[in-house]
Amino acid sequence: xxxxxxxxxxxxxxxxxxxxxxxxxxxxxxxxxxxxxxxxxxxxxxxxxxxxxxxxxxxxxxxxxxxxxxxxxxxxxxxxxxxxxxxxxxxxxxxxxxxxxxxxxxxxxxxxxxxxxxxxxxxxxxxxxxxxxxxxxxxxxxxxxxxxxxxxxxxxxxxxxxxxxxxxxxxxxxxxxxxxxxxxxxxxxxxxxxxxxxxxxxxxxxxxxxxxxxxxxxxxxxxxxxxxxxxxxxxxxxxxxxxxxxxxxxxxxxxxxxxxxxxxxxxxxxxxxxxxxxxxxxxxxxxxxxxxxxxxxxxxxxxxxxxxxxxxxxxxxxxxxxxxxxxxxxxxxxxxxxxxxxxxxxxxxxxxxxxxxxxxxxxxxxxxxxxxxxxxxxxxxxxxxxxxxxxxxxxxxxxxxxxxxxxxxxxxxxxxxxxxxxxxxxxxxxxxxxxxxxxxxxxxxxxxxxxxxxxxxxxxxxxxxxxxxxxxxxxxxxxxxxxxxxxxxxxxxxxxxxxxxxxxxxxxxxxxxxxxxxxxxxxxxxxxxxxxxx
Numbered sequence: 001x002x003x004x005x006x007x008x009x010x011x012x013x014x015x016x017x018x019x020x021x022x023x024x025x026x027x028x029x030x031x032x033x034x035x036x037x038x039x040x041x042x043x044x045x046x047x048x049x050x051x052x053x054x055x056x057x058x059x060x061x062x063x064x065x066x067x068x069x070x071x072x073x074x075x076x077x078x079x080x081x082x083x084x085x086x087x088x089x090x091x092x093x094x095x096x097x098x099x100x101x102x103x104x105x106x107x108x109x110x111x112x113x114x115x116x117x118x119x120x121x122x123x124x125x126x127x128x129x130x131x132x133x134x135x136x137x138x139x140x141x142x143x144x145x146x147x148x149x150x151x152x153x154x155x156x157x158x159x160x161x162x163x164x165x166x167x168x169x170x171x172x173x174x175x176x177x178x179x180x181x182x183x184x185x186x187x188x189x190x191x192x193x194x195x196x197x198x199x200x201x202x203x204x205x206x207x208x209x210x211x212x213x214x215x216x217x218x219x220x221x222x223x224x225x226x227x228x229x230x231x232x233x234x235x236x237x238x239x240x241x242x243x244x245x246x247x248x249x250x251x252x253x254x255x256x257x258x259x260x261x262x263x264x265x266x267x268x269x270x271x272x273x274x275x276x277x278x279x280x281x282x283x284x285x286x287x288x289x290x291x292x293x294x295x296x297x298x299x300x301x302x303x304x305x306x307x308x309x310x311x312x313x314x315x316x317x318x319x320x321x322x323x324x325x326x327x328x329x330x331x332x333x334x335x336x337x338x339x340x341x342x343x344x345x346x347x348x349x350x351x352x353x354x355x356x357x358x359x360x361x362x363x364x365x366x367x368x369x370x371x372x373x374x375x376x377x378x379x380x381x382x383x384x385x386x387x388x389x390x391x392x393x394x395x396x397x398x399x400x401x402x403x404x405x406x407x408x409x410x411x412x413x414x415x416x417x418x419x420x421x422x423x424x425x426x427x428x429x430x431x432x433x434x435x436x437x438x439x440x441x442x443x444x445x446x447x448x449x450x451x452x453x454x455x456x457x458x459x460x461x462x463x464x465x466x467x468x469x470x471x472x473x474x475x476x477x478x479x480x481x482x483x484x485x486x487x488x489x490x491x492x493x494x495x496x497x498x499x500x501x502x503x504x505x506x507x508x509x510x511x512x513x514x515x516x517x518x519x520x521x522x523x524x525x526x527x528x529x530x531x532x533x534x
Contacts (some may be wrong), residue, residue, distance in 0.1 A: 024061050031069045039076055042105055048073070048112050055119040060128050067123065067131075071138040074113050078149045084110040085151055110151070117142065117166065121173050129183050136170075136184055140191055143167055147249030162196060162249050162260070171204040174231065177212060177224040185227065189234040194248040198235060199260040199269065205231060206273040213280045222283055229286055232277060233293060237270055237301040238263060264303075271302040278311055284322070291315060291325035295332045306337050316347060323351055324365045331368055345382060348372060349444045352389045357401040363490035366408065370486060373412060380418040385444035387412045387419060388437050391456040399465045400492045406457065406471040407484035414479055423475055425453035467497075 034051055037044035051073060054066025077083050084106040089097065094107035123135035146163035174181055174188060192198045205228070212224060238244055241263040251258050259265040278290065290298075294312075299305040308329065315326035327348075333339035348369070356365060373386060387409050394405045413419050437452035460472035 024065070027062060028065050031065055035069050035073055038073060039080075045105065045109065048109070052112065052116055052119065055116070055123065060131060063123065063126075063131055064134055067120070067134045067138050070116050070120075071141050074116060075141060075145045077109060077113070078145050078151070081149070082106060082109055083113055083151060087152075088114075117169075121169065124173055124184060125176075125179065132184055133187055136187055139166070139170055143170070143197075144248055161251065162200065164200060167197070167200050168204045171201055172208060175205065175208055175212070175224065175227050177221060180223055181227050182230055185230045185234065188231075191248075192235055194246055195238075195244045195266075196247050196249055196258075196260040199266055201231075202235065202266075202269045202273045206269060206276050209273075209276045210279075218281065220281060220283060222286075225277075225280075225282060225286055228277060229289060232273065233289075233297070235270070236297075237266060239300075267301055267303045271304065271307070274298055274302070275307060278308075287315065287322055288325055291322065291329065295328035299329060299332050305333060306339070309333060309339060313341070319351075320355070321359055321361060323347070324356070324359065324361050327365065327368045331371065345372070346443055349385060349389065350442045352386070352393060354393060354396060357393065357397050357405075362401075366404065366486070366490055370408065370411070374415065376415065378416070380416060381450050382444050383412055383416045384419045384422060384449040385447050387422060387454065388447070388449040388452055389439070391454050392437070392439055394460060395456050398494070399463075399468050400494055400497055402460065402463070402465075402468045403471060403492055403497075404486065404489040406460070406468070406474075407486060407489060409454070409457065410475060410479060411483045411486070414481060414483055419450075421450070422452070422454045423457075 031051060031054065034047040037047040038051070051066060051069055054062055055070065057063050057066065074083075082105075084094075084103065088094075088110055089107060091108065091111045094111075095104055099107070117139065120135045120139050124132050124139075126132055126135075143163050143166055146166060147161065150161040151163070152161070174184055192201065209228060213221065244261055244263060244266075247261070251261075282290065294308070299308060302308070312326050312329045312333065316323050316330060318326075330339065330341065330344070334341065334344075351365075356362065359365075369386075373383060390405055390409050394402055394409075397405060413423060435452055435455070436448045438447045441447040454475065457472050457475045461469050461476075463469045463472065
């Protein structure tokens with residue numbers, strides 16, 4: 001991956017900038033001359049003001065050129081040791097104190113460097129995305145350069161040199177409370193591939209979130225929380241210690257003892273970051289976004305995933321799509337961390353309502369439902385309750401859902417032979433009022449499913465769609481031990497059904513025993529002999 005800021009010089013110019021090429025070329029030449037003046041002789045130090053003034057220009061092209069020159073200037077000065085190193089005194093204090101002329105120059109130029117940083121943060125809030133991008137890349141170039149040529153002494157930073165304060169300020173500017181910074185956050189994502197940048201970004205964000213959210217006194221901060229989620233969701237954690245190899249700043253001493261070089265420390269701060277974020281009230285939309293990635297991107301990377309039990313159980317109790325999405329996280333904790341949830345199946349049973357067949361998370365939900373009902377140790381009454389409730393829902397389901405539901409129910413009967421009485425009651429009445437099953441009962445123990453039958457499946461044998469009728473007719477046959485493959489049916493859509501239909505081969509149906517060979521009937525028939533075509 002390219003080092004930070006290397007790509008900013010290749011950002012394409014806009015058409016209006018190309019139209020002003022001659023004037024811009026002159027301005028660029030002037031900026032380059034000023035750059036050479038500052039770098040060539042300390043007596044020309046005041047030329048730095050002309051460069052910094054370009055950061056406040058009205059024309060976007062001038063701002064872009066000045067930003068790039070500014071980056072080259074201060075990165076070069078850091079490499080040459082022309083900036084003051086250590087605790088920076090105030091500008092007036094430093095110039096009036098008993099320092100040598102060289103030290104005073106370095107203090108003065110260090111303050112110009114700080115001024116450029118402040119102006120670059122302001123440019124990150126400009127309307128132009130190109131200006132925002134170049135400002136961000138320049139600041140990250142400063143982070144990289146400060147890491148190689150530190151502006152703090154070893155004693156001040158406990159032997160681990162990293163430009164923490166600059167990166168901390170950058171994180172605070174990315175996490176705006178009232179301004180959407182999604183573009184900058186998407187651009188910043190590439191820098192999170194550096195292990196040390198990712199570690200310190202997580203640490204500063206974990207401090208920033210409680211401070212901002214406490215000031216809101218429990219109210220939602222939708223823009224800030226969305227910005228924060230955009231940052232958090234773009235963090236991809238390594239899975240093994242050996243993967244921590246890509247550092248922006250290589251420590252000269254005791255690199256192995258550095259917290260940013262330890263996967264254990266990464267997971268600890270990652271956990272603290274997400275707990276700080278999820279501790280506060282979220283909007284429904286953001287709640288769903290978190291639950292979608294929770295089981296894959298968050299729980300496996302936490303030191304103690306069980307700390308998320310309260311969050312997940314609370315989400316599971318909310319109902320609707322949020323409960324469906326919480327299933328993934330609960331399944332992870334049940335499967336990997338032996339979570340006990342006494343009323344889990346009762347709550348899962350209550351989620352089976354008509355809406356579950358129409359939500360966009362349908363495939364995810366039925367995949368998990370299939371896993372939860374796969375155990376052979378489940379009691380027969382529980383499996384019968386789920387089978388019966390699904391069969392009742394099938395009566396009002398669209399064809400694409402029925403083509404998944406019917407094989408799903410058949411698979412449940414295959415796994416649990418004790419539920420076969422549900423399909424072996426041919427004399428059972430099809431009158432809903434006489435059915436002992438209680439559809440409105442939320443407790444599967446009390447719904448009396450074992451006393452009923454799957455007459456709903458028999459009813460679907462008269463469905464208008466031939467594939468549904470054919471699938472429902474399978475229940476009349478002896479069910480094989482081989483379960484039906486549901487993977488291709490979970491995401492089945494109406495469009496796929498329509499695309500599939502024309503591809504079917506029509507079976508030829510004989511219209512009479514002896515095919516006709518003549519114009520009207522059979523060849524040489526008496527009728528045809530008296531009819532001729534002129």
